[in-house]
Amino acid sequence: METIVTETTWFAACRVEDVVENGGVCVKYENQQIALFYFTRRNEWYATQNECPHRKQMALSRGLLGSTDDDLKVACPFHKKTFSIRTGECLSGDECSLETFPVKVENGIVYIQVPLNN
Numbered sequence: 381m382e383t384i385v386t387e388t389t390w391f392a393a394c395r396v397e398d399v400v401e402n403g404g405v406c407v408k409y410e411n412q413q414i415a416l417f418y419f420t421r422r423n424e425w426y427a428t429q430n431e432c433p434h435r436k437q438m439a440l441s442r443g444l445l446g447s448t449d450d451d452l453k454v455a456c457p458f459h460k461k462t463f464s465i466r467t468g469e470c471l472s473g474d475e476c477s478l479e480t481f482p483v484k485v486e487n488g489i490v491y492i493q494v495p496l497n498n
């Protein structure tokens with residue numbers, strides 16, 4: 381079986397204080413828009429593609445955030461399709477999902493790990 385290795389890089393997306401508490405912002409890496417979310421009470425950060433796969437709207441950073449005991453979700457502001465922020469899975473029963481990205485915080489800077497374009 382062939383193993384496919386994808387090279388990645390961490391890029392500095394913003395400062396911690398640039399992101400509203402329990403909210404999201406859109407950051408850009410090259411030509412890609414990424415939705416960055418901060419769940420303040422849990423002190424957890426997540427990143428997904430900003431484009432909603434339903435109708436290709438760049439909107440998820442402005443989506444409605446919610447949580448259950450074991451998952452965090454975002455609802456697109458256009459037609460309310462809902463996605464798991466952790467896994468990217470569509471929770472509205474559709475055959476579409478989000479790309480997700482690892483996030484880390486160091487010295488007040490938020491970094492997102494993205495694949496390198498070859």
Ligand code: FES
Pocket residue numbers: 432433434435436437439456457458459460461
């Ligand atoms: S464009 Fe997001 S739910 Fe339709």
